[in-house]
Amino acid sequence: MATSYMDFTLPTTQFTYDLSNNPLFKKDEHNYINALSVKQLNTLGDSSLLDIFLSAGNVVEPHIHQNATELVYCISGAAVVSLINPFTNELLHFPITPGQTANVPQGWWHYEVATADHTHLLAIFDAPVPEAIFGSDILRLTPAKVLAHTYCLDEHKVQEALAPIQKTVIIGPPKDCKTHFAPASNPMPNVGPNLQPNIEPLQLQPNIQPNVQPNVQPNVQPNTQPNTQPNVQPNIQPNVQPNTPPNIQPNMPPYVNRLPHWGTWVDPRIIHEPGCPYYSEIPVQLNSDDKA
Template sequence: MDFTSPSVQFSYDLKNNSLFKKDDRNFINALSVMQLNTLGNVSLLDIYLSRSNVVEPHIHQNASELVYLISGSAIISLVNPFTKKLINLPVTPGQVANVPQGWWHYEIATSDDTHILAIFDAPVPEFIAGSDLLRLTPAEILAHTYCLNEAQVQATLAPITDTVVIGPPSSCMPANNGNPSMSSMPQRQVIGNGWQNG
């Protein structure tokens, strides 16, 4: 980086780079070297969630993630690939949770007005969404691999037509009236290419 260049940037307004917006209370703004060229080997997501909304299960294959809770409350859940156990980490303001690189994880708000800062040790973290794995793997492969009924798998996954990012979709009306059990821990308007925006 040439710090004498007239194009050098030292500040940026996160509101100018919306990665994803479900509605006015559930959205994600992003910051990477694409927006702030002096940033170096770090990036972040500024995440806003209302109660019961979840950043869908996913992995970052090139980055570890430090999750810092600014306001509200959330549960950060991750699967330890070495112990094969699900770990649920409740966080309140001022607390952090660490997700090692490549670990399957998700965040769910347990109160309204939850504000999370996710910090990555990569200039642009890569993202593999659970919704993409489910919708792009043929139903017959899932059914065959796990000894499931193919028609039921196909019918169950048919509503997943795009990357979810923040779920459940606004149109979703689950049997439990949209209130997942926080103890069990179990669409969408994508804006541009996220990290690539301005």
């Protein structure tokens, strides 16, 4: 608990509260959220929570909490907590069932999808009042013209796609959604019951060429053709540089005096050749002593 300077002897001191008296959002009888903050329970300190009830396929829409970390605890049912790790630019998914948790660091983009009916989640925050910025508000309040111009999109299609979003969604899809969709009962069909769904299993490939020698030079393509000259020694120096004439004049200054004086760069290896159109000397200004 944070340091408190409230007077605990006052009759207004609160030690208990019924969350059903403070609904945050209600979509229907099976999908709603109740909230508890220091505004309802003044002895709460730096903590708060959301009591979340969802049926299968319903989503707590993508959002961020700009002032708090969120710890999601599953009481009943099942859900998948998804988040974007901004340090790795990865979208991660964490299935949770009763007794399991998933943690979302402060300010990270995330959402929760119920994968079973009668899902009950408890979202716990390390702030006295949980704050949020919802994806629906970002989409409906950002001008379609800006989105289209920024991401090279068709403005009319952007307007058409976002037109149904007229208010903050919180729990989606909205009750009046006209789009035909399949309930997201399994938003991660390829994830099994293991608790590490973001780790790729090791795939062992069989040896489909048992008679081919392994490639001991990983940067050289292996020779898979049969040896038609068995008595010829192989080339064991594939990376030897071809014979190039050494620089027999290492101390010669570069042809800087032959560069075109109008500023165009030309390869100094060719401008000294007879007939080169850029062959010209830089004009030399003589002073009076030189003229004498």
